[in-house]
Amino acid sequence: xxxxxxxxxxxxxxxxxxxxxxxxxxxxxxxxxxxxxxxxxxxxxxxxxxxxxxxxxxxxxxxxxxxxxxxxxxxxxxxxxxxxxxxxxxxxxxxxxxxxxxxxxxxxxxxxxxxxxxxxxx
Amino acid sequence: xxxxxxxxxxxxxxxxxxxxxxxxxxxxxxxxxxxxxxxxxxxxxxxxxxxxxxxxxxxxxxxxxxxxxxxxxxxxxxxxxxxxxxxxxxxxxxxxxxxxxxxxxxxxxxxxxxxxxxxxxxxxxxxxxxxxxxxxxxxxxxxxxxxxxxxxxxxxxxxxxxxxxxxxxxxxxxxxxxxxxxxxxxxxxxxxxxxxxxxxxxxxxxxxxxxxxxxxxxxxxxxxxxxxxxxxxxxxxxxxxxxxxxxxxxxxxxxxxxxxxxxxxxxxxxxxxxxxxxxxxxxxxxxxxxxxxxxxxxxxxxxxxxxxxxxxxxxxxxxxxxxxxxxxxxxxxxxxxxxxxxxxxxxxxxxxxxxxxxxxxxxxxxxxxxxxxxxxxxxxxxxxxxxxxxxxxxxxxxxxxxxxxxxxxxxxxxxxxxxxxxxxxxxxxxxxxxxxxxxxxxxxxxxxxxxxxxxxxxxxxxxxxxxxxxxxxxxxxxxxxxxxxxxxxxxxxxxxxxxxxxxxxxxxxxxxxxxxxxxxxxxxxxxxxxxxxxxxxxxxxxxxxxxxxxxxxxxxxxxxxxxxxxxxxxxxxxxxxxxxxxxxxxxxxxxxxxxxxxxxxxxxxxxxxxxxxxxxxxxxxxxxxxxxxxxxxxxxxxxxxxxxxxxxxxxxxxxxxxxxxxxxxxxxxxxxxxxxxxxxxxxxxxxxxxxxxxxxxxxxxxxxxxxxxxxxxxxxxxxxxxxxxxxxxxxxxxxxxxxxxxxxxxxxxxxxxxxxxxxxxxxxxxxxxxxxxxxxxxxxxxxxxxxxxxxxxxxxxxxxxxxxxxxxxxxxxxxxxxxxxxxxxxxxxxxxxxxxxxxxxxxxxxxx
Numbered sequence: 001x002x003x004x005x006x007x008x009x010x011x012x013x014x015x016x017x018x019x020x021x022x023x024x025x026x027x028x029x030x031x032x033x034x035x036x037x038x039x040x041x042x043x044x045x046x047x048x049x050x051x052x053x054x055x056x057x058x059x060x061x062x063x064x065x066x067x068x069x070x071x072x073x074x075x076x077x078x079x080x081x082x083x084x085x086x087x088x089x090x091x092x093x094x095x096x097x098x099x100x101x102x103x104x105x106x107x108x109x110x111x112x113x114x115x116x117x118x119x120x121x122x
Numbered sequence: 123x124x125x126x127x128x129x130x131x132x133x134x135x136x137x138x139x140x141x142x143x144x145x146x147x148x149x150x151x152x153x154x155x156x157x158x159x160x161x162x163x164x165x166x167x168x169x170x171x172x173x174x175x176x177x178x179x180x181x182x183x184x185x186x187x188x189x190x191x192x193x194x195x196x197x198x199x200x201x202x203x204x205x206x207x208x209x210x211x212x213x214x215x216x217x218x219x220x221x222x223x224x225x226x227x228x229x230x231x232x233x234x235x236x237x238x239x240x241x242x243x244x245x246x247x248x249x250x251x252x253x254x255x256x257x258x259x260x261x262x263x264x265x266x267x268x269x270x271x272x273x274x275x276x277x278x279x280x281x282x283x284x285x286x287x288x289x290x291x292x293x294x295x296x297x298x299x300x301x302x303x304x305x306x307x308x309x310x311x312x313x314x315x316x317x318x319x320x321x322x323x324x325x326x327x328x329x330x331x332x333x334x335x336x337x338x339x340x341x342x343x344x345x346x347x348x349x350x351x352x353x354x355x356x357x358x359x360x361x362x363x364x365x366x367x368x369x370x371x372x373x374x375x376x377x378x379x380x381x382x383x384x385x386x387x388x389x390x391x392x393x394x395x396x397x398x399x400x401x402x403x404x405x406x407x408x409x410x411x412x413x414x415x416x417x418x419x420x421x422x423x424x425x426x427x428x429x430x431x432x433x434x435x436x437x438x439x440x441x442x443x444x445x446x447x448x449x450x451x452x453x454x455x456x457x458x459x460x461x462x463x464x465x466x467x468x469x470x471x472x473x474x475x476x477x478x479x480x481x482x483x484x485x486x487x488x489x490x491x492x493x494x495x496x497x498x499x500x501x502x503x504x505x506x507x508x509x510x511x512x513x514x515x516x517x518x519x520x521x522x523x524x525x526x527x528x529x530x531x532x533x534x535x536x537x538x539x540x541x542x543x544x545x546x547x548x549x550x551x552x553x554x555x556x557x558x559x560x561x562x563x564x565x566x567x568x569x570x571x572x573x574x575x576x577x578x579x580x581x582x583x584x585x586x587x588x589x590x591x592x593x594x595x596x597x598x599x600x601x602x603x604x605x606x607x608x609x610x611x612x613x614x615x616x617x618x619x620x621x622x623x624x625x626x627x628x629x630x631x632x633x634x635x636x637x638x639x640x641x642x643x644x645x646x647x648x649x650x651x652x653x654x655x656x657x658x659x660x661x662x663x664x665x666x667x668x669x670x671x672x673x674x675x676x677x678x679x680x681x682x683x684x685x686x687x688x689x690x691x692x693x694x695x696x697x698x699x700x701x702x703x704x705x706x707x708x709x710x711x712x713x714x715x716x717x718x719x720x721x722x723x724x725x726x727x728x729x730x731x732x733x734x735x736x737x738x739x740x741x742x743x744x745x746x747x748x749x750x751x752x753x754x755x756x757x758x759x760x761x762x763x764x765x766x767x768x769x770x771x772x773x774x775x776x777x778x779x780x781x782x783x784x785x786x787x788x789x790x791x792x793x794x795x796x797x798x799x800x801x802x803x804x805x806x807x808x809x810x811x812x813x814x815x816x817x818x819x820x821x822x823x824x825x826x827x828x829x830x831x832x833x834x835x836x837x838x839x840x841x842x843x844x845x846x847x848x849x850x851x852x853x854x855x856x857x858x859x860x861x862x863x864x865x866x867x868x869x870x871x872x873x874x875x876x877x878x879x880x881x882x883x884x885x886x887x888x889x890x891x892x893x894x895x896x897x898x899x900x901x902x903x904x905x906x907x908x909x910x911x912x913x914x915x916x917x918x919x920x921x922x923x924x925x926x927x928x929x930x931x932x933x934x935x936x937x938x939x940x941x942x943x944x945x946x947x948x949x950x951x952x953x954x955x956x957x958x959x960x961x962x963x964x965x966x967x968x969x970x
């Protein structure tokens with residue numbers, strides 16, 4: 001799976017979120033992980049998953065999991081459902097404002113369970 | 123570091139400001155202290171469009187100076203302080219407020235003042251001039267107590283002033299000394315057409331009139347007496363009889379001025395004192411004052427080149443006085459050698475007194491080159507014709523074709539040919555922007571809309587006359603760059619919506635995945651997915667949350683409700699025709715109470731329930747569906763509401779039962795997905811209480827049946843609907859609406875309302891009538907069949923969803939918790955809740 005965050009000096013704890021089947025292909029869900037709202041997207045019909053913050057800094061609402069998934073020139077992205085700003089699912093970078101970048105999370109599938117990493121700095 | 127030199131610009135009108143803009147663009151502030159004196163109480167404003175003041179523009183709207191521009195660039199501006207003396211020996215300028223500043227160079231941009239003819243009592247109360255915002259304020263204040271107004275002067279500015287007076291609701295007269303209107307720009311035949319046209323608009327024109335005296339009553343203007351013994355009663359008089367250069371400052375400083383006024387300048391725009399320049403309407407070049415803004419801008423450019431860049435080749439050699447204006451709503455243009463003064467010049471002219479059009483071309487001796495011309499009533503060809511003149515482009519074999527309006531289906535000859543223009547062709551004469559400048563900006567900055575082109579190049583920001591030409595250049599450049607494909611849906615589909623719709627129907631494609639595999643590439647995006655979802659829905663009509671479609675839906679369609687700013691949703695049940703029983707009203711109230719929803723009546727005669735969380739939606743729908751409600755599709759690009767008045771059942775004026783028809787129409791087309799939302803209304807009589815003429819399709823009762831109007835719009839850009847068919851019975855009406863809606867759905871662009879679609883439809887309403895009423899394309903049976911299928915396959919999307927446990931699963935905020943979104947915070951206002959603002963959230967202590 002894509003490793004979006006540099007992992008340095010951390011203990012990584014993986015948290016079970018939901019079965020893979022709970023995320024319909026090419027849609028997202030929102031997971032509550034250690035008090036954080038994390039938007040998890042399933043791109044395609046397999047286990048290609050991406051996780052970013054659910055908070056849309058443009059509308060200031062927690063809604064990104066409800067955006068439409070797609071790509072721009074092959075880069076997977078999501079469009080905010082409120083004002084349609086686009087975010088790079090690999091990096092959390094906004095396509096509309098270079099100064100805006102939202103947190104990303106590591107995500108993987110282990111025996112059909114979707115897991116999100118919480119890193120704790122040593 | 124050498125000390126900066128002082129450059130003083132005297133006058134902050136359009137030309138003075140243009141000079142400062144050029145100085146900023148040339149980074150002149152590094153070497154020069156720029157100081158400017160402005161007599162008026164405000165910085166430079168757009169005097170060319172001054173009459174906009176009467177159509178609601180404010181002084182701020184008219185301002186040419188971006189707030190902060192002078193400050194940011196270190197330009198010292200003295201507003202409301204007039205320069206009153208130049209001491210050339212000491213090299214200082216003194217102002218009315220007593221400020222003395224030394225100078226190295228001066229640029230005089232003092233402009234002009236309106237000429238008031240020497241008539242007895244020309245300063246009586248009730249006389250005005252038309253030059254500054256203050257003049258206009260004084261005029262409009264005084265006009266409130268007037269019924270009649272006279273403009274003295276039938277030139278360009280005079281007619282502008284007449285327009286202003288007429289707009290203030292006064293009976294308007296124009297008095298002109300010459301035998302025709304606009305004697306400087308147009309010939310006698312043109313003058314006659316213009317006069318007829320203006321009189322048609324209710325302005326009385328008096329030519330060959332020399333005013334001798336103004337008569338006062340109670341100290342105010344009451345009457346004008348003319349040399350021919352006639353007289354005219356009036357309450358106010360505006361003098362607009364030409365301009366005179368403001369040369370007094372130069373004159374008193376010993377600078378040479380012309381016999382009849384004007385500061386004499388050479389090709390360098392230098393006055394008799396080489397350190398002092400003069401530009402704009404105060405300058406006299408080869409015994410001529412240029413009373414237009416474009417030559418003033420050219421002069422400003424020459425002086426800026428010379429002072430800041432030392433470009434000694436830059437010079438002023440006279441200017442083209444071509445001009446295009448809209449006066450009292452009438453197009454008037456005059457360009458090149460309009461009066462055929464060139465030896466051997468020939469003329470071609472057409473006069474259409476019926477339509478009020480006069481067009482004249484002046485050709486060279488052998489008819490191969492255009493020298494000039496006059497256009498009255500229709501100046502659409504101005505931009506192209508001017509290019510023929512300025513660039514010596516050889517005329518087509520039948521130059522008279524250039525005067526003809528476009529024939530059906532063919533572009534006007536004069537509309538062709540931006541490609542034939544050389545890069546050096548001057549497109550915007552106000553700002554001296556060439557075709558090359560525009561093309562370079564479009565290419566290098568990847569401009570794709572006219573607004574950006576105007577912003578980047580300044581072309582079209584003066585009089586605006588060249589905007590159609592600039593638009594053509596933009597289109598042509600985009601075409602060359604392969605960008606005409608602008609109608610491609612998005613990067614994933616190289617087709618327009620119309621083409622994709624055809625592919626989808628022709629190949630019987632029923633899913634997005636099949637469509638993108640066969641005709642597109644990539645994963646799709648928020649543009650193509652909802653667009654394709656809409657096309658699939660309006661063709662096959664599967665449930666929008668079917669497994670193959672669910673990922674295509676915008677959040678509104680995904681949750682079958684309207685997302686609000688805080689991420690909650692609003693719920694609008696269908697209330698067909700706006701008719702609702704007390705029992706159902708009570709249910710709506712109970713549901714709102716139970717779920718804590720904010721309620722508001724919509725513009726479409728329905729009730730909107732706001733603030734529902736996703737987990738509440740299925741529970742709310744269950745209550746509503748059980749009470750006999752269904753989805754109102756307020757969330758979809760779909761038929762919204764069919765508004766109605768109460769009609770003949772109750773109303774004493776109604777001639778038909780509009781409510782029953784509205785309900786029938788709404789139930790027929792409910793849930794219909796379309797390129798954009800659809801609104802309709804039915805009125806029971808010609809009083810039109812349901813406002814049907816502002817709808818995508820509107821129906822108005824007549825004594826004999828129904829009138830069907832189409833392609834109206836309220837909202838952002840209001841447009842009246844147009845009559846498609848009159849006095850038809852209900853069956854015919856439904857048939858036409860079926861055809862109309864499917865034709866629109868098949869051919870419109872994504873997110874294109876019917877009004878916009880109609881405006882782009884070649885052939886307009888006549889064409890639409892042929893297709894819908896006369897079946898000229900032979901597709902009506904197919905259109906009706908498609909609608910029949912859609913009507914038969916309708917299902918309430920809420921009902922289907924709550925009956926499907928798997929679908930209901932998705933209605934929760936967290937996939938792994940039953941908690942609600944903790945960021946939602948509300949405050950109370952007028953007895954209901956509303957989302958807290960960010961500030962309020964901080965106060966409440968629950969911000970993110």
